[in-house]
Amino acid sequence: MRVRSLAALVVAVSLVGTTAAADVRGVVRLDQPGATVNPDVYGQFMEQLGSGITGGVWVGESSEIANTRGFRNDVIDALKALEVPVVRWPGGCYADIYHWRNGIGARSARPVTLNRWWGGSPEDNAFGTHEFFDFAELIGAKTYLSLNMGSGTPAEAADWVEYITSDGDSTLAQERRANGRSRPWKIDYLGLGNEPWGCGGRMRASYYTDLMRQYAGFVAAPGTVTVAAGPNAEDYEWTRTLMRDGRDSFDQLSLHYYTLPTGDWARKGAAVGFNTTEWRSTFDQAYRIEEMIRAHDAIMDEYDPEGRIGLAIDEWGAWYDPTPGTTAGHLQQQNSLRDALLAAVHFNIFHRHADRVRMTNVAQMVNVLQALILTDGPRMTLTPTYHAFMLYKPFRNATVVPVELEGTGGARLDVAAARGGDGQLYIAVVNLNPDHPEGLALELDGGALSRVTGQVLTASRTDAHNAPEYPEAVTPNAFNGGRLAGRTLTAQVPAKALVVLTVR
Ligand code: AHR
Numbered sequence: 108m109r110v111r112s113l114a115a116l117v118v119a120v121s122l123v124g125t126t127a128a129a130d131v132r133g134v135v136r137l138d139q140p141g142a143t144v145n146p147d148v149y150g151q152f153m154e155q156l157g158s159g160i161t162g163g164v165w166v167g168e169s170s171e172i173a174n175t176r177g178f179r180n181d182v183i184d185a186l187k188a189l190e191v192p193v194v195r196w197p198g199g200c201y202a203d204i205y206h207w208r209n210g211i212g213a214r215s216a217r218p219v220t221l222n223r224w225w226g227g228s229p230e231d232n233a234f235g236t237h238e239f240f241d242f243a244e245l246i247g248a249k250t251y252l253s254l255n256m257g258s259g260t261p262a263e264a265a266d267w268v269e270y271i272t273s274d275g276d277s278t279l280a281q282e283r284r285a286n287g288r289s290r291p292w293k294i295d296y297l298g299l300g301n302e303p304w305g306c307g308g309r310m311r312a313s314y315y316t317d318l319m320r321q322y323a324g325f326v327a328a329p330g331t332v333t334v335a336a337g338p339n340a341e342d343y344e345w346t347r348t349l350m351r352d353g354r355d356s357f358d359q360l361s362l363h364y365y366t367l368p369t370g371d372w373a374r375k376g377a378a379v380g381f382n383t384t385e386w387r388s389t390f391d392q393a394y395r396i397e398e399m400i401r402a403h404d405a406i407m408d409e410y411d412p413e414g415r416i417g418l419a420i421d422e423w424g425a426w427y428d429p430t431p432g433t434t435a436g437h438l439q440q441q442n443s444l445r446d447a448l449l450a451a452v453h454f455n456i457f458h459r460h461a462d463r464v465r466m467t468n469v470a471q472m473v474n475v476l477q478a479l480i481l482t483d484g485p486r487m488t489l490t491p492t493y494h495a496f497m498l499y500k501p502f503r504n505a506t507v508v509p510v511e512l513e514g515t516g517g518a519r520l521d522v523a524a525a526r527g528g529d530g531q532l533y534i535a536v537v538n539l540n541p542d543h544p545e546g547l548a549l550e551l552d553g554g555a556l557s558r559v560t561g562q563v564l565t566a567s568r569t570d571a572h573n574a575p576e577y578p579e580a581v582t583p584n585a586f587n588g589g590r591l592a593g594r595t596l597t598a599q600v601p602a603k604a605l606v607v608l609t610v611r
Contacts, residue, residue: 130546133512135524135534135596137552142461144525145417146192146503147249148454149496152422152468154199155234156225156475157437163473163482164242165234172485177233178242181487182473182480186246189479189496192503193295195251195421195468196239200224200306202298203257207267210235211286224306226436236271240292249295251334251421251468256300256322257308265325268294272328293330296466298421299323299357300336304345307336312348319349323356334419334466337361338403340395346403350410359419359465362403365426365476366393366449378427378441379570383541386445386569389425390519390539393449396423397456404463417465420457424470424477425449438475443572444581444603446477447491447564451537451605454499455523461507469496486575494564494583498607501525501533508532510549518545520600532556532610538600541569549596556610559596561586565604 153159166172166179173180197205201224209218210232217232234242243250252271254264266279272291273280280291299322301307303315310318319335327333335357338345349360368376368389376385400418407416425446426438433439450469457464469492473480479493505525512522519539526532538545563586571581589598589608600606 130548131512131514131518131520132548133510133522134550134552135532136509136511137526137532139509140526141507141509144458144461144502144505144507145465147466148457148461148464149499149503150193150195150251150421150466150468151191151248151472151479152195152199152470153472154475155197155201155205155222155230156199156471157228157434157439158482159471159473159475160234161231163480165238167233175245176241177238178245179482179487182482183245185480185487185489185493186248186472189493190500191246191248191472193249193251193466193468194243194246194472195253195296195298198253198301199422200302202253202301203255203259203307205255206259206263207236207270211237211270211282224436225438226434228434228436236267237286237288240271240288250293251296251298252294253298253301254322254326256303256318256336257306261322261325264322268297268326268328294328296332296334296359296419297326297328298334298336298361299326302339302363303336304339304342312345313352316349316353320353320356327356332358334359334361334421337363337419340364341399341402343402343406346406350407350416354410354416357416359417360403360407361419361421362399363422364396364399364420365422365424365470366396367426368392375426375428378430379443379572381445381570383569386541389445389449390452393452394456396420396453397459400456400460400464404460407463414462418460418463420464420467422470423453423467426476440476441572442478442481442490442492443570444491444564444566445569447495447581448537448539448603448605450477450492450495451499451535452521452539454495454502455521455535455537458502458507458523458525483575488573488575488578490573491564491571491581494581495605498562498564498583498605499535501527501531501607501609502535504528505533510534520545520547522547522549530611534596534608534610536598536600536606536608538602538604538606541603543602545600547598547600551594551596551610557591559589559591559608559610561589561598561606561608563601563604563606565601569603
């Protein structure tokens with residue numbers, strides 16, 4: 108029977124703002140350890156889209172930008188420091204128009220194709236299979252490959268998997284060797300299509316389920332986790348159909364949900380220069396994912412009470428109106444303090460559901476949507492979202508411990524805690540009040556701890572962001588506001604801030 112985290116039951120936030128600082132009290136149940144946070148919950152997503160790869164990650168060996176085999180060194184170094192656990196490629200919608208043979212062999216001979224989903228831009232296919240696996244090895248990440256089930260065939264998909272993974276003497280394995288890679292690569296996760304209900308083929312759930320079963324039979328391999336393309340946000344019937352009729356053919360089920368400040372795809376809201384109303388509505392929209400996880404999990408429970416099948420939230424993040432003046436369809440947007448707190452809220456939610464949520468992939472890694480890294484020619488900026496990912500590193504592989512808040516008194520605090528393998532207790536506190544600090548008092552029930560340190564991420568403006576000219580406008584600082592008296596931990600959490608406390 109799987110371990111259920113009691114933290115999932117805790118209402119950690121109020122959706123109503125406040126004008127006065129409120130004391131929030133609660134208990135951290137050290138004596139009731141829950142599920143382990145799978146490190147792959149901190150995964151990334153990179154798609155052939157705008158400068159998400161070309162320019163952002165890949166510049167080619169002849170570029171004036173310092174690079175290693177064509178991958179820009181500054182970005183590689185930043186990703187290595189982050190220890191990216193897993194990276195998903197080539198899409199997204201692009202996966203279902205991607206034909207892998209266009210991206211192997213001599214780069215000069217690769218065809219130029221059109222990216223029909225993302226601005227109709229030309230795609231020179233310089234970043235293909237070898238480049239993706241080389242890149243993943245370079246940054247030390249696991250690989251998540253999305254198969255083309257939209258415009259491809261099972262034979263094409265099976266050939267791709269064989270080309271990548273075969274250690275035998277087949278013609279495909281020999282072709283890979285001739286193209287420069289003698290050893291096979293490992294596909295850690297294999298995505299069976301992407302958004303088949305939309306750009307991936309406009310399929311109905313029953314049709315996709317049958318097709319997915321067909322593909323799975325030809326591509327599944329020992330040691331590879333297969334991920335079926337799951338629902339769009341609240342489409343619970345999709346989940347039910349897949350779980351009822353296809354659950355023996357996959358290991359994880361994906362869920363896609365993007366946060367739009369307005370909830371309206373036609374006018375999503377600006378990335379910067381937003382008002383307090385939109386700050387609040389952004390988080391209201393973000394919290395919808397918690398109910399989605401709960402409800403999809405409940406359906407999964409009906410068919411999989413042992414929890415064999417994981418939930419892979421392989422696209423999440425903020426989606427704003429594009430930066431004015433940028434190419435339509437390239438999904439470029441600025442990344443501010445709001446995004447860092449949005450990421451933190453997601454992490455806390457993922458921790459509360461760690462028993463089912465086994466992997467997630469933020470959309471996207473570089474230059475697209477809620478990016479961790481922005482590049483501008485040779486210049487690179489680490490975004491506030493990057494710093495949020497950094498601050499949560501201790502939570503990887505940690506054991507969730509429930510946090511029970513007695514009442515938030517109108518405060519918008521979100522608190523999550525976990526015990527690391529090093530024995531230390533990590534507590535992440537997000538204060539979504541844009542104007543006021545909040546006092547927090549937590550009883551650490553069932554543990555002998557004596558010292559607290561911390562880090563804080565905040566800024567003077569809600570839309571503060573980093574840029575090449577001011578790269579550290581939003582960057583973590585030491586937090587000295589935590590106190591431990593006996594078993595009581597207190598902290599004064601600044602307005603619009605993420606605080607991560609370490610208690611030992
Ligand atoms: O991340 C951008 C796009 O959003 C992906 O390609 C698609 O899967 C989703 O709709």
